[in-house]
């Protein structure tokens with residue numbers, strides 16, 4: 001009896017299966033890369049759009065590229081345990097580290113020229129779980145969606161087209177409030193005087209399983225000194241790093257963590273929309289900064305302050321930004337770590353401070 005047909009069909013089966021698996025992988029890759037929908041905003045497109053005209057500064061964060069690292073503790077009052085079972089909200093002291101920074105892709109930008117200041121923060125609980133967050137000093141974000149943020153970066157990049165920003169603002173009127181904040185709010189004299197805001201909304205779940213929609217801010221204990229345009233002209237290009245290093249050397253610097261709880265119906269999916277001032281707040285504890293670390297080779301360089309790295313008891317909400325940010329920060333992290341040879345590893349090698 002000739003058994004060849006049976007042999008042929010049993011060899012074809014695995015080949016068809018392998019081809020099908022390869023096809024699925026190729027389609028999945030193409031989908032993820034955005035090839036199937038060229039108009040889709042991908043993490044790589046967002047990161048590319050952040051680059052200045054001359055290209056990105058290799059080895060550096062693709063945004064908030066200039067900064068200085070710190071270490072300290074988060075001293076929890078225990079008051080936020082009613083909102084979240086996050087281990088760092090139980091009363092106690094937790095290891096913290098982070099990075100004060102400027103909202104620019106240029107690591108050589110002069111401090112007086114950059115209005116948006118930020119902080120990345122990591123708080124670690126004894127069980128090893130982490131709360132990472134990256135906040136800015138603006139009271140609300142520039143735009144409503146990650147897609148609009150991409151549109152903003154594109155419009156800002158078209159310096160040759162005077163209508164690009166006009167069209168962008170017409171399509172994204174929420175940007176008007178941010179533009180006004182940028183142009184009218186004086187800068188403070190120090191990172192120690194900045195209020196840093198999550199802007200994005202998150203969900204806190206307590207030990208009883210009750211969930212609240214929240215935003216948070218780190219509110220400075222130091223009284224803000226507001227700088228006039230003339231004051232700013234007197235400040236050097238790196239005055240913020242010099243200032244914070246001097247202040248921390250003299251005494252620990254403190255920010256109180258204020259958690260704001262949304263009322264039903266408050267917009268949680270749009271960080272350009274602040275909540276009314278009368279919302280309930282809980283003072284969860286204090287960030288105490290006790291050490292300033294070198295930026296160039298300090299402990300912050302290889303940390304990605306991804307806002308979706310959250311402990312039990314904290315979750316992302318319907319706000320679309322944290323997921324988009326997480327994906328973009330990962331692209332930035334991968335690129336900058338792969339470019340390590342370009343990064344100035346010592347003070348002498350560059351402006352890493």
Ligand code: HEM
Nearest residue numbers: 061063064099118119120134135136146199328329332333
């Ligand atoms: C879709 C919108 C956004 C995009 C594409 C974006 C992109 C980026 C990128 C690529 C980095 C560098 C990450 C790294 O290499 O580690 C970064 C850092 C940072 N971003 Fe965003 N960002 C967005 C929204 C925001 C918002 C809403 C805030 C504040 C509420 C924020 C605050 C920060 C801060 C403070 C850092 C510096 C963190 C650090 O020191 O490592 N970003 N952003």
